[in-house]
Amino acid sequence: MTLASALPRExxxxxxxADRAARRRAALNWVAVHSLAIAAALFFxxxxxxxxxxxxxxxxxxxTSDLWPHHWQWSNFVxxxxxxxxxxxxxNTLLYAVAGTALTLASSLPVAYALAKFRFRGxxxxxxAVISMMMLPPQVTIIPMYLFWAKQLHLSxxxxxxxxxxxxxxxxxxxxxxxxxxxxxxxxxxxARIDGCGELRTLLRVVLPMARPAVAAVALFQFFCxxxxxxxxxxxxxxxxxxWTLSYGLESFKGxxxxxxxxxxxxxxLVLAPVIVLFFFAQRAFIEGVTLTGVKG
Amino acid sequence: xxxxxxxxxxxxxxxxxxxxxxTLAFLSPWLIGFGVFFLYPLASTAYFSFTHYDGYLAxxxxxxxxxxxxxxxxxxxxxxxxxxxWLVAVMVTLxxxxxxxxxxLITKVKTGAGFFRTAxxxxxxxxxxxxxMAFAFLLNPGTGPVNHLLGEAGLPQxxxxxxxxxxxxxxxxxxxxxxxxxxxxxxxALLDVPxxxxxxxxxxxxxxxxxxxxVTLPNISPIVMFAVVTGVIQTMQYYTQAIVAGKVAxxxxxxxxxxxxxxxxxxxxxTLPQMVYNLGFQHYDYGSACVVALILFALTMAFTSILLxxxxxxxxxx
Numbered sequence: 001m002t003l004a005s006a007l008p009r010e011x012x013x014x015x016x017x018a019d020r021a022a023r024r025r026a027a028l029n030w031v032a033v034h035s036l037a038i039a040a041a042l043f044f045x046x047x048x049x050x051x052x053x054x055x056x057x058x059x060x061x062x063x064t065s066d067l068w069p070h071h072w073q074w075s076n077f078v079x080x081x082x083x084x085x086x087x088x089x090x091x092n093t094l095l096y097a098v099a100g101t102a103l104t105l106a107s108s109l110p111v112a113y114a115l116a117k118f119r120f121r122g123x124x125x126x127x128x129a130v131i132s133m134m135m136l137p138p139q140v141t142i143i144p145m146y147l148f149w150a151k152q153l154h155l156s157x158x159x160x161x162x163x164x165x166x167x168x169x170x171x172x173x174x175x176x177x178x179x180x181x182x183x184x185x186x187x188x189x190x191x192a193r194i195d196g197c198g199e200l201r202t203l204l205r206v207v208l209p210m211a212r213p214a215v216a217a218v219a220l221f222q223f224f225c226x227x228x229x230x231x232x233x234x235x236x237x238x239x240x241x242x243x244w245t246l247s248y249g250l251e252s253f254k255g256x257x258x259x260x261x262x263x264x265x266x267x268x269x270l271v272l273a274p275v276i277v278l279f280f281f282a283q284r285a286f287i288e289g290v291t292l293t294g295v296k297g
Numbered sequence: 298x299x300x301x302x303x304x305x306x307x308x309x310x311x312x313x314x315x316x317x318x319x320t321l322a323f324l325s326p327w328l329i330g331f332g333v334f335f336l337y338p339l340a341s342t343a344y345f346s347f348t349h350y351d352g353y354l355a356x357x358x359x360x361x362x363x364x365x366x367x368x369x370x371x372x373x374x375x376x377x378x379x380x381x382x383w384l385v386a387v388m389v390t391l392x393x394x395x396x397x398x399x400x401x402l403i404t405k406v407k408t409g410a411g412f413f414r415t416a417x418x419x420x421x422x423x424x425x426x427x428x429x430m431a432f433a434f435l436l437n438p439g440t441g442p443v444n445h446l447l448g449e450a451g452l453p454q455x456x457x458x459x460x461x462x463x464x465x466x467x468x469x470x471x472x473x474x475x476x477x478x479x480x481x482x483x484x485x486a487l488l489d490v491p492x493x494x495x496x497x498x499x500x501x502x503x504x505x506x507x508x509x510x511x512v513t514l515p516n517i518s519p520i521v522m523f524a525v526v527t528g529v530i531q532t533m534q535y536y537t538q539a540i541v542a543g544k545v546a547x548x549x550x551x552x553x554x555x556x557x558x559x560x561x562x563x564x565x566x567x568t569l570p571q572m573v574y575n576l577g578f579q580h581y582d583y584g585s586a587c588v589v590a591l592i593l594f595a596l597t598m599a600f601t602s603i604l605l606x607x608x609x610x611x612x613x614x615x
Binding site (some may be wrong): 012030033034036037040041043044045046048051052054062064065067091107108110111112113115118120128129130131133134136137138139140141142144145146147148151165168169176194199201224227228230231234235246247248250251254259263265268271272275276279283286287290291 | 316317319320323324326327328329331332333335336338339341342345352362387399402403405406407408409412413415417418419420422424425426427430431434435437439440441442444465474478481482485495529530533534536537539540541543544545564569570572573578583586591593594597598600601
């Protein structure tokens with residue numbers, strides 16, 4: 001909406017005093033709301049602006065408290081990209097995120113479907129168990145899990161202990177998909193059944209196409225969950241720099257360049273960039289996923 | 298559902314059996330996961346909490362020794378518990394209040410709504426490590442832009458992540474920056490409030506504050522409840538930001554297994570989840586680490602049960 005259409009329109013007839021007062025109140029209200037919104041936008045966006053400005057400063061200037069770069073040094077990004085390990089961290093993170101997302105979807109969708117559409121004894125108990133699992137802090141079970149993967153299967157120093165469990169369903173994804181599948185009317189699945197579809201075919205051919213927004217939301221959440229994960233790689237991959245992910249590597253990057261805020265901020269932006277790009281491509285799926293967790297019963 | 302009795306006709310019995318097999322097949326990935334990644338490690342954590350275990354020699358039973366150690370001979374436990382509860386109280390309250398405020402604001406914005414919504418949401422997407430690194434830089438006492446601007450304005454310049462009395466407020470500010478998810482949830486709830494109720498309230502002469510108190514709040518209270526409880530559970534798990542902020546601000550970071558001052562500065566950012574990591578993976582005292590893990594579990598489950606009992610839309614059927 002433009003400024004002109006948001007403000008009350010001028011009317012040719014002579015306005016009464018009450019009209020004028022109402023109009024003045026609306027205009028004041030508009031100004032107040034938008035000033036607040038601009039202040040809030042500064043709080044949310046300025047940090048990103050400062051990070052960007054620092055990322056193109058020279059080493060010397062990054063040590064001063066100047067805010068505006070004297071000389072725009074774009075080569076910082078190239079330098080970071082060529083740092084030892086940076087490309088490996090990217091590859092590892094991408095493998096973890098893509099494999100993790102694919103496995104999560106393949107294993108969680110049937111479970112969510114069963115919880116939403118099948119009637120069986122213990123269904124509520126199963127749902128409660130899913131929710132408890134969703135609430136469980138990863139630190140509660142980490143010690144036996146670490147011992148299991150590292151001492152029994154000898155897989156520490158790799159990302160497999162993080163990827164393999166995704167093939168066994170993810171509680172949050174199951175819950176979110178179930179919430180969405182509940183909203184698909186019974187008539188569709190029943191019609192498919194009468195037409196002689198088996199359950200698996202009903203799920204893949206009838207339900208899945210209708211659940212596309214929820215599946216997209218789950219995929220995005222899971223992708224970012226892996227992309228952002230710090231705790232998992234810290235536990236399993238910290239001893240082997242060849243298996244580090246971006247989150248874990250980024251932190252140590254600051255250690256190796258510990259006076260160079262410019263390079264550190266350039267690296268930070270390179271980790272952030274794919275997330276932001278993906279968001280602009282899939283805004284709707286994000287917003288739907290977030291509202292689905294909070295609002296739909 | 299009744300159990301299958303032999304009196305049932307064979308065709309029906311076969312159908313029941315087929316249905317049960319089908320349900321099991323659909324649930325099987327998760328059933329295995331629940332056993333292997335939830336029940337088994339939870340039981341092991343409970344078992345290890347009663348043993349002396351360093352990860353190399355086999356665990357030996359030690360009774361309540363670890364529990365006694367954590368509660369009476371390990372002062373950092375109480376500091377970590379205190380910090381965790383501080384974060385739960387302050388961070389959750391402010392996040393819900395600020396998220397609701399931003400949600401209300403965005404529903405009132407008429408011009409450039411798309412721009413503002415994106416601007417408010419974007420920081421939520423920043424990976425926690427990247428966001429924390431960015432804030433460690435922004436709030437860097439020597440050369441950071443925030444203190445530079447505060448200095449220009451003639452205001453005091455706190456030490457933020459390097460000052461024990463400012464480190465938790467700095468982490469809280471970082472949490473406020475990533476409020477985007479709550480904003481979206483509140484926005485959706487606010488748009489669902491029936492318009493007629495506002496009109497009726499206005500006819501009765503209710504002012505803006507009264508309309509918020511008597512129309513908006515009762516309508517969105519389930520969502521507020523949801524935000525509080527999930528916020529508490531998330532904050533109980535607070536880990537990455539605290540650990541990265543401490544490492545970056547202390548300047549001791551990176552490298553494999555490098556020791557750093559936990560909870561820098563002066564244990565002010567030290568939380569229960571970090572304690573599990575520190576006791577287990579840096580001091581190889583798996584027994585005591587499991588005690589802390591169980592305490593974390595008990596606290597989290599206490600909050601979860603409130604969520605399940607209050608029926609905040611979690612268990613509703615069709």
